[in-house]
Structures are given as C-alpha cells and as structure tokens.
Amino acid sequence: MTTGSVLAFDLLAAIVAAAGWLGAGATAVAGRRRAATAVGAAALAATLARAATTILLARAGWWFAAEKVVIAGPLLLAAVLVAGPRLLRPAPVPFLFAGYALTAGLLVTVLHGYPVSAGAGLLAVAGVAGATAVTWRFLGSGPVPRTAVVVAVAALVAGTGAAATAGAVPGVPHAHQHRDVLPVGEPTQRFTLTAGTAVVPAGDRDVAAWAFNGQVPGPQLTATAGDVLEVTLRNRDIGRGVTLHWHGYDVPNSQDGVPGVTQDVVLPGQEFVYRFRADRAGTYWYHTHAASDVGVRMGLYGVLVIHPKPVIGVDVTVPVHTLAGVPLPEPVVQPVAAGDPVRLRLINTDDTTHRYALAGAPFRVAAIDGSDLRGPAPLSETAVLIPAGGRYDLAFAAPGTPVALYVDGRMAWSSGPVSAATGGWPVLDPLTYGTAEPLPWSRYDREFTLVLDRGVDLRGLLPRYAHTVNGAADPDIPSQVVRPGEIVELRIVNRSLVVHPWHLHGHHVLVLSRDGRPATGSPLWLDSFDVRPGEVWEVAFRADNPGMWANHCHNLPHADAGMTLHLIYA
Amino acid sequence: MRKAFVIVTGMLLAVFALQFVFAAVGAFTRPGGDGSYTLHSITGMAVIPGLCLLTIVCAVLARAPGRVLAMTVLPLGLVVLQALIAMLARAFTDASGASTTAGLVVGGLHAVNAIIVVHVVVGVLRAAQELAAPAPTVQVAQR
Ligand code: HEM
Ligand SMILES: [Cu+2]
DSSP: OOHHHHHHHHHHHHHHHHHHHHHHHHHHHTTOHHHHHHHHHHHHHHHHHHHHHHHHHHHHOHHHHHHIIIIIHHHHHHHHHHHGGGSSSOOHHHHHHHHHHHHHHHHHHHHHOSSOOHHHHHHHHHHHHHHHHHHHHHHSSSSOOHHHHHHHHHHHHHHHHHHHHTTOOOOOOOSOOOOOOOOOOSOSEEEEEEEEEEEEEETTEEEEEEEETTBSSEEEEEEETTEEEEEEEEESSOTTOBOOEEETOOOOGGGSOOBTTTBOOBOTTOEEEEEEEEOSOEEEEEEOOTTHHHHHHHTOEEEEEEEOSSOOSEEEEEEEEEETTEEESOOEEOOOOTTOEEEEEEEEOSSSOEEEEEESSOBEEEEETTEEOSSOOOBOSOEEEEOTTOEEEEEEEOOSSOOEEEETTEEEEESSOOOOOOTTOOBOOGGGSSOOOOOSOSOOSEEEEEEEEEEEEOSSSSOEEEEEETTBOTTSSOOEEEOTTOEEEEEEEEOSSSOEEEEETTOOEEEEEETTEEOOSSOOEESEEEEOTTOEEEEEEEOOSOSEEEEEESSHHHHHTTOEEEEEEO | OHHHHHHHHHHHHHHHHHHHHHHHHHHHOSSOOTTTTHHHHHIIIIIHHHHHHHHHHHHHHTTOOHHHHHHHHHHHHHHHHHHHHHHHHHHSBOTTSOBOHHHHHHHHHHHHHHHHHHHHHHHHHHHHHHHHSOOHHHHHHHO
C-alpha cells in the first residue's frame, strides 16, 4: 500500500470513528442500548484502524504523522479509555466524549496538520472539554464537573493566544526587482505577441478565450540554438494584465515574467520587451504569469522550441490543453515516409497530469523538460505521464505502418489509421530509465524541506482553505535564501490528498531520490515534476542564476490558493 | 426565542433545498470546469455551517430539551462530514486525475448523507414547531 493510500484510509478511518462514536452516543440517548453497543463496537474498530494508519504514516515519515501522534493520539487514547469500558453498558456521555475527541483529532489533521502547533492542540482540547461539559449539563447526572469547564476555558484562552502570536511571520520582500543588464547581443529572431480577448474555435464550437495574436495556442516561437530572441508583448484588452514566463527556459531573472517579482504587470495599452539568448536546444513553452490561473486556462500560452543547429526529420509539437472543456489540439493526421526520424514534442499546458501513449512503433524518450536523457532504451506499449507544465520528447524512426499518439485515450496525432487500446499499458518511471552517471556534487551547502498540505489560512482579509507549504500560504511563506554558487538540496513532501506538480523558476533540478530510493536511471534535470500524495522527492540544484524566483505548484488554482513561495539570492 | 428557533430551522431547511439545486447547477453547467460548483461549494462550506451554528444557538436559548438539542447539533456534524466526503472522493483519482470506482462510491455517499441531513433537519423543524406551539395534550402532559 502506498503512503498516499494510507493517507486516504487514515482520513476515512478518522471520519468513520468520529461519526461512529457520535452515532453511538445519539443511539444511547435514544435509549436503544443494543444498537448503541453495536455502533460503539464499529466505532472502536475504526478508532483502532486510525491508530494503525497513524503508526504506518509515522514509519513513512514524521511529516505525515506529526499531529496524528502528538495531538490526535492522546485524544484517541482518552476516547478508547473512557468509552471502551462502557461498550457493554452504553451511556451517552462517554460515547459522545469519544466522538468529540475523534472529531477534534480529525479536524486538526484537516484544518492545520503540519507543523504541529500548540494553538491547534489547545483549541482541540478546548473544543472537546467544552462540548463534553455542555453534554454533561444536558444529559449527565449531577452537576458539570468543574475540571471540564476550567480545562475548556484555559485551553481556549491559551490556544487562541498561541494561534494569534504564531501569525507573526515575516512576509515576502515584494517588488524586489533584480536588474541584470547582461548584454545579450543584437536580436536574430523577433516576435510580437499581442494578448487580447477573442472568440476561437474549439472542437465544433466557438468559445470565448484570451489569446495571443487571436489564436489558441499562441504562435509557436521557433529558434535555433545561439539565436537572440526579442519578443515584444503587448496587451490589448486583458484587464487583469499579462506577462510572459518562459516555462522551463532558465532566462536571466529580469526576463522571467513574474509580475510583482521580476517586472510590473503589463496592463491594457502597455508593452514589455523580452530579450534573451537561446542557447539550450529543447522543448519549452510560454504563458502569462499574471492572473495565471484564469489566464493560462483561457488560452494565454504557446510553444517555444529551440532546435539544435540542423533540423532533421519530422518535428511535431503536441501542446495539450483543455479550453472550455474541449481537449486541444485537434487530432492531426500527417503521413510520414518510412525511415524518417520523427520527434514528437509533448507538452502539458493543463493543471493536471496527462497520460500519453504512442502506438505502432518502438520509441525512445529522448528528452524530458528540455534536457536530453542519457542512454534511453527503446520502449514499446508503454505510456508516459507528463505533469502539469512538463515536456517529453519522444523519438522514433517511422515504420512502414501508421503510428498514433493517444492522450488520455484520445487520438491527438497520427500518421495514418491506427486502432489501439492503450489504457492497460504500463507507465514509464523516468527515475529508472536510461543509464546513470555519477552525481556532479558530493556535498550540499543548504537544505530546504517543503511540506505540502491544505489548511485554513486566517491571515488574509477573508479566511480561506488554502493549499499550504509548511503550514503557511502565500504571501506568508518565508522565502528561501541562498548564496550564489551554493548547491541546494530541496526535499518536497506531499501530505495532502492531491498531486502537486512542483515548478522552480530559473533553475533545473537534478532528481536525487523519491521516497528514499535513489534515482537509478539517466540524470533527470527537471523543471516540472509531480509529487503525488504521500511522496517525498529529494532534488538538488546549483544556485547559479541570481535573482528572486517563484517556486510554486503548477496546478495554477493551487498556486493561486497559497502554494507559492520565493527563492532569493542573498 | 422559540419562534426564532422555528424560523432559523426553516431557513436552514430552505438552504438545504437550494444546495440540492446548486448541485444540479454544477452538474448541468456547460462547459463543465473548476468553477461549475462554486455556488454549491460556498453554500456548503460557509452558509450552511453558519446557519447550523445559529440553529444550535437558538435551540439553546429556546431551552430546548436535551433530545431536541442533540438532534439540532447533528446537522452540523453531518455537514462537516459532507465536506470531508467530497474531499475524500477527489482523493481517489488515478494518476492522470480521472475518477476511480472507489472515488465514485465515496462520492455516492455524499448524496446519501445529504438525504440523511435533510431528514434530520425536517425532524428538528417539527420539534421546534412543537416547542413553539405545544399541542394541548402535550402541554397537559408536561405540566
Ligand atoms: C445537502 C447538503 C449538501 C452539502 C452541505 C454539500 C456540501 C458540499 C461541499 C462542502 C462540497 C465541497 C466543495 C469544495 O470542496 O469545493 C461539495 C462538493 C460536491 N457536492 Fe455537495 N453538498 C450537499 C449535497 C449534494 C448533493 C445532493 C449532491 C448531488 C447529488 C452534491 C454533489 C456534489 C458534488 C458533485 C461535489 C464536487 C464538486 C467539485 O468537484 O467541486 N452535493 N458539497
Ligand atoms: Cu498543487
């Protein structure tokens, strides 16, 4: 069982246990003793199941279990000790006490699990004691025990105090624009991208979109390694503003296109000129980073391909996107001559993972995220999962028979009629693909751990259920500070129930390990990688691109809901 | 205060009915997307829990008997459960985000639980009405 499914079962057990004890209490109130015993027994089983999942999670890593051991654990123990002995002689108050204790433990996990905080623990205790006192008042025999009231009030006061003082975290030093006036030379390729609202065809309908030059995706920008690109961005009528971020291409900081961090947002009527040297051949894409959640979804994205010197063979880009519920691109049929080398550049511009399967020919994964792989072996009948923002280049020699690319079971590109069922194919694990090479570093100068979760964020104007990093949400996540030249290790832990495609700007990270198992395949230099529920990724990079960089989840609604922080150079 | 208890419980029931409508709004929004369930989501996470709390306060102030009070607390618990079920259903998706059988089963519980809550709230409303205008026989029995 993966740690991700243990996390889900832990939540399930906690829900059933809490509901079970409350139900047993209610049944006892109604005077149905037999039924109360039966429901209580089920609740006890679920309670013990939660104890078991807690132990499993603690063994997978303290990040997953901290609050379950420190806060929910004692509450759970108290519940079992108080309610367990009354199973055969049901009484409302002990059962309801157990219900409150399990509910409090569950709410701590769901609302503010990591890091363990005194505030959350004290408020949980206050809730249990207060609810028990009220229950006693109405259902118990004799006066309410003083201790329950005192505990409730004291814990409430202390917990509120602790929660309030914990709020004082230094914010992000915003509008810190890094001016790197590196001479890049005379532009050899010039493009103009004008952002504006538009109506574009999608499937068999016309839909409202935000588009570059009136088309979705925007025009493909193609260059040859060594070119100096100059891209003029104009905003015609996108009220929330636009910018251009070169996803996966590590440009100097001032060209990175993050509004409020590397430049001002480009408002209607304004323009901004980006200029950078394109040395690294590979598959990249560009998109707006202003209001990026809606902006990218509505269509402000396009492909950037940098070819190595000579272009040989057939070169196809497949930028997958979901526009107004319609999957793009439209299926294309493109005959290729037998023996021709074909390169399919697969790009995922959506917020969630897509599954790609190439039927009809053995292929190699030549590159991931713009970096060539070392010694990729031929694959057949194998699917690849591309994270949000990620790119895979598939290379093969065209056989005499047709070949087809499926995305989530839908044909996206083919060289002729093919019918293949790809749903059951195994999925490639890039961490074991290709041939290894010794790590380029033997020591790490700095180490950061990012624990991804959900939690309530009360620091803004309105309370929200945020996507959090180390218990905080943007703009309250402390920035990571590095010095030029340092080798930085990043550990990313996902204790939530959803995938987080991680994306660090300005750098490619080398994958060291996943869940404690070292990567054994080709060196993987990634800019977008899926950290699934329960996974722990260790990656590293050299701090060689000074500036202030966004470091965020590329499921853009998550980024918008708090999962964004910054890396800054001291 | 007993009048207020009846009114607030009635409002709660009405919002629950609306919540079913908002679920349908989400299901029939074309094209479907992340935003389709916004109304359902806001009502389910803010409006309904708030009204549940208000109902409990009214019940306490109306000096409802223990059994009625317990019944009034129940919807709040079930609504929290409802949100957790929705979250859990989304957790059971495969690597590319498509739903799985386990997720659909858990998601089905969301609808079942919704029906249960509505029944409980109808019960609370009856009890509140009885409290506000006790039937003569009951009144005699209580004295
Ligand atoms: C009657 C009380 C109900 C309450 C309090 C309630 C509450 C909620 C809540 C809190 C969410 C989570 C929203 C989010 O995380 O953004 C949710 C999601 C959902 N509910 Fe309900 N719900 C109720 C009834 C129903 C019914 C009757 C249906 C349909 C039969 C339904 C269908 C859904 C669906 C499909 C979602 C997932 C939406 C999404 O993916 O964003 N709900 N509900
Ligand atoms: Cu995320």
